[in-house]
Amino acid sequence: MYTYLDGPVIKGSRDGLVIVIDGRMNPDVVKTELQKRFSSAEDFFTDAQAAVRIMHDRWSDDQVEQIQKLLQRWSISVSEIQMECEDELDQPEDRQTNGSSEYRLSLAQDIEELLSAEIKDPSLPEPDHLSHEPEVSMEKSTSLIRRTLRSGQHIRYDGHVVVIGDVNPGAEITASGDIIVFGAFRGVAHAGATGDEGAVVAALKLQPTQLRIANYISRPPDGRAKTPEKPEIARIKSGQIEIDRFLG
Amino acid sequence: MGKVYVITSGKGGVGKTTSVANLGAGLAKLGKRVVMVDTDIGLRNLDVVLGLENRIVYDIVDVVEGRCRLRQALIKDKRMDDSLFLLPAAQTRDKNSVTEEQMKDLTQDLKAEFDFVLIDCPAGIEQGFRNAVAGAEEAIIITNPEVSSVRDADRIIGLLEASELHDPQLIVNRIRPQMVKRGDMMDIDDILDILAIDLLGIVPEDDTIVISTNRGEPAVLDHGSKAGQAYRNIVRRLNGEEVPLMSLQEEQGFMLRFKKLFGLSK
Numbered sequence: 001m002y003t004y005l006d007g008p009v010i011k012g013s014r015d016g017l018v019i020v021i022d023g024r025m026n027p028d029v030v031k032t033e034l035q036k037r038f039s040s041a042e043d044f045f046t047d048a049q050a051a052v053r054i055m056h057d058r059w060s061d062d063q064v065e066q067i068q069k070l071l072q073r074w075s076i077s078v079s080e081i082q083m084e085c086e087d088e089l090d091q092p093e094d095r096q097t098n099g100s101s102e103y104r105l106s107l108a109q110d111i112e113e114l115l116s117a118e119i120k121d122p123s124l125p126e127p128d129h130l131s132h133e134p135e136v137s138m139e140k141s142t143s144l145i146r147r148t149l150r151s152g153q154h155i156r157y158d159g160h161v162v163v164i165g166d167v168n169p170g171a172e173i174t175a176s177g178d179i180i181v182f183g184a185f186r187g188v189a190h191a192g193a194t195g196d197e198g199a200v201v202a203a204l205k206l207q208p209t210q211l212r213i214a215n216y217i218s219r220p221p222d223g224r225a226k227t228p229e230k231p232e233i234a235r236i237k238s239g240q241i242e243i244d245r246f247l248g
Numbered sequence: 249m250g251k252v253y254v255i256t257s258g259k260g261g262v263g264k265t266t267s268v269a270n271l272g273a274g275l276a277k278l279g280k281r282v283v284m285v286d287t288d289i290g291l292r293n294l295d296v297v298l299g300l301e302n303r304i305v306y307d308i309v310d311v312v313e314g315r316c317r318l319r320q321a322l323i324k325d326k327r328m329d330d331s332l333f334l335l336p337a338a339q340t341r342d343k344n345s346v347t348e349e350q351m352k353d354l355t356q357d358l359k360a361e362f363d364f365v366l367i368d369c370p371a372g373i374e375q376g377f378r379n380a381v382a383g384a385e386e387a388i389i390i391t392n393p394e395v396s397s398v399r400d401a402d403r404i405i406g407l408l409e410a411s412e413l414h415d416p417q418l419i420v421n422r423i424r425p426q427m428v429k430r431g432d433m434m435d436i437d438d439i440l441d442i443l444a445i446d447l448l449g450i451v452p453e454d455d456t457i458v459i460s461t462n463r464g465e466p467a468v469l470d471h472g473s474k475a476g477q478a479y480r481n482i483v484r485r486l487n488g489e490e491v492p493l494m495s496l497q498e499e500q501g502f503m504l505r506f507k508k509l510f511g512l513s514k
Contacts, residue, residue, distance in 0.1 A: 148444060150406030151399055168402045168442055186442070 007033040016049035016079065021067070023057030023083070031070055038074045046075045054083045140177045149173070149187065158194075169209055178202070188212070202233040202246055216241050250281070252355045252365040254384035254413075258400030260371030262392045263421040266457060268368040269297045270468040270476070274483035276331035277469070280363040283322065283333040285354075287380040288370035289345055292337035299464020300325065300334055309338040312350040318357055327469075333362070343375045348382035355383025364486075373407060381408065387416035388448060393423055393434040398442055405443060417448035419482065424453045425496040449482035451475050452496050 008030050009020040021030050038045055050071060054064070064081060071078055141159040151170025155161060160177035171187035173179050176194040178201070185203035190212040192199025197214040205228050211218045213234065218241040233246040255268050265288075272284040286294035289309065295301040306321035318335075325332040335358075338345065358365045369380035381387075387408050391401040401418075408416055420439055427433035440447060454475035460467040467476035468483070474494075481491045 150409070151402040153406055166442075166444070170399055170403060184441075 008037075010037060016051065017045070017076070019050050019052045019071075021052065021054045023054045023059055027059060027063040027066065031066060034067070034070060038076075048076050049079050050076050051079050052081045054081070058083055137177070142177070143175075148183070151187075167203075175199075197236045200233055200235045202231065204231045206232040206234065206243065211241055213241055250359045250361075250363045250365055251386060252359055252367065252384050253386045253388055254367045254369050254380050255388045255390060256369035256377065256380060256404055256408075257371065257390040257397070258373065258404040259391075259397045262390050262397050263419075263451070264371075264390050265293045265297055265368050266461065267388070267390055267419060267421065267451075267479070268294060268366050270466045270479040271483055271486065272332055272364075272366050273298075273325075273328065273466040274468040274479055275364050275486065276325070276328040278483065278487060279331065280487070281331055281361070282364045282366065283335060283358050283362045284366045284368060285335045285358070286337040286368050287343075287346070287351070287376060288368060289337045289376070290339065290342040291370065292339050294368050295323075295334060295336045297461050297464065298325065298334060298466065300336075304336045307336045307338040308354075309341050309345045311335070311354065312346050318354070343370065343379065346379050348378055351379045351382040353383075373403065377404075377407075381411055381413065384413060387413050389416050389418050389443070389445065390421055391418065391439065391443070393420055393428070393436075393439060395434070398434070398439055401443055405445060415446065417446050418443060419449050419451060420447070421451045422453045423450055423496060447493075448485060449478060450493060450496070451478040451482075 007025070008022075011018045011020065019034075052064075052067065052071075068078055068081070137160070143155070143157045143159060143161050145155065145161065145163045146165065148165035149155065149163065149167045149171040151168050154172045154174070156174045158176045161173050161175040161179050163173070163179075163181045163183065165181075166183040167173065167181055167185045167187040167189075169186045172190070173187065174190045174193050176192065176196065176199075178199050179189045179191045180201075181203035183203070184205035184207060185201070186207050186209065188210045189201045189208055191201045192214040193212075195214050197216075199213055201208075201211060201213065207228060208220070211234055213236050216236055218234075231246045232243050234241055234243045236242070255264050255271075257264050265286075268284050272282045275282045284294060284298075285308065286292050287308070288294070292307075295304055300323050303323050306316040308321065310316045311318050311321050322333045322335055324330065325334065355365055355367070367380050367384060370376035389401050389404060391397045405416060408414075418440075420436060423436075424433055428435045436447070436450065452474050454467070454473060456467050456470060456473035457475050460470060460473070460476075466479075467473040468479040470476045478494055481494055484491045
């Protein structure tokens with residue numbers, strides 16, 4: 001299970017490490033997290049070269065310097081520091097792998113190559129014709145949760161999330177793919193959290209307190225909304241989140 | 249060997265302490281040996297509600313810090329023969345004065361001497377809650393038919409599940425049947441739809457609770473109290489009996505006036 005948006009991401013590329021940091025995070029938290037990763041990896045990163053990218057928000061020179069110092073302490077030389085305020089999807093490095101999700105936690109280029117090699121192994125049976133249809137997604141993994149999510153529980157997953165049960169108010173699901181709930185959805189959903197505007201949220205009873213797809217946020221109309229009778233699906237259409245009846 | 253119940257809710261003011269006092273007194277009336285433990289250290293209330301505050305010499309912190317034996321700190325409620333005891337909280341300390349390990353030892357000791365150990369849990373999800381839950385085998389969740397209370401109860405159920413306390417039971421307290429009828433208050437089905445746990449009982453909103461609290465005499469002992477009747481039913485269910493849910497419909501019109509005329513109803 002991968003994590004993302006949860007802390008700094010360390011990727012391998014042909015030119016060395018790329019450390020991607022969500023600039024909206026507290027710099028101290030980022031420092032602590034990096035410290036943890038480096039110390040658990042021991043000598044692995046020593047003498048590596050790293051490019052640092054800070055996304056979504058600007059950091060002060062001070063804060064950036066702190067990260068630099070941290071990296072120096074671990075004998076990692078910083079080749080460049082970039083600050084990017086717009087989401088950038090489909091980084092060139094990603095196209096070398098199989099083009100799925102933007103943020104992945106990986107420790108080294110070697111492991112990545114190994115993983116992608118397994119997927120493309122010619123000795124494995126070719127998935128049938130379905131895999132060529134645009135509606136069929138076989139690249140993202142799916143997490144299946146067979147219980148009701150209670151208030152305060154937060155599921156984060158790099159892929160699709162399916163829940164067989166209810167999602168109570170106060171519970172949250174964040175997924176890079178779709179969110180499907182076979183029950184009543186009364187919490188907060190963030191589908192396509194890494195930027196996929198084609199992601200959807202569907203439920204037998206769609207009654208969220210808030211709905212997010214990629215960078216769009218929507219909430220139910222003010223005043224008491226009627227309990228939906230039929231299953232519904234939410235997706236982005238014409239620049240906003242729209243909810244349609246689904247299979248009913 | 250007795251069983252340890254934690255009575256919790258998440259939200260404050262929903263009726264945990266009142267329920268512990270009434271369930272305790274009710275079970276003792278049935279002849280069970282009951283001890284009630286107040287873990288709301290710093291904000292103790294269980295003693296007041298039972299009318300036992302003047303008799304406190306030692307409290308739970310004295311016990312865990314070794315200044316007295318457990319037996320010395322237990323206050324016997326003289327109204328209930330030898331069946332009902334209270335282990336009061338400390339008022340001059342706070343919830344960090346007791347650890348989960350100490351609570352586990354304490355409840356183990358109490359289990360050996362009593363049929364029912366009822367732990368009154370403080371509001372919240374912090375150390376006070378963790379202490380109260382530490383030695384518990386069963387959980388009773390108290391909620392009001394009201395959204396914030398249900399939201400907090402749901403959170404608590406999630407936390408209990410994480411502590412391996414499964415299958416908690418629910419008491420819905422302070423129901424106002426007229427409001428439910430008008431659609432102004434959540435009904436039991438709405439609550440069960442979200443919380444999805446077994447219903448132990450329902451208790452109506454009742455002025456006699458205010459009176460009984462002030463007097464230090466639990467309503468479960470008062471035969472004119474509707475809330476008292478509800479608690480009596482719950483006590484019987486805890487004891488293994490099957491008791492139908494009481495009708496909360498207030499009697500209307502002629503019959504009510506007739507009864508009032510003859511002093512058969514308040």
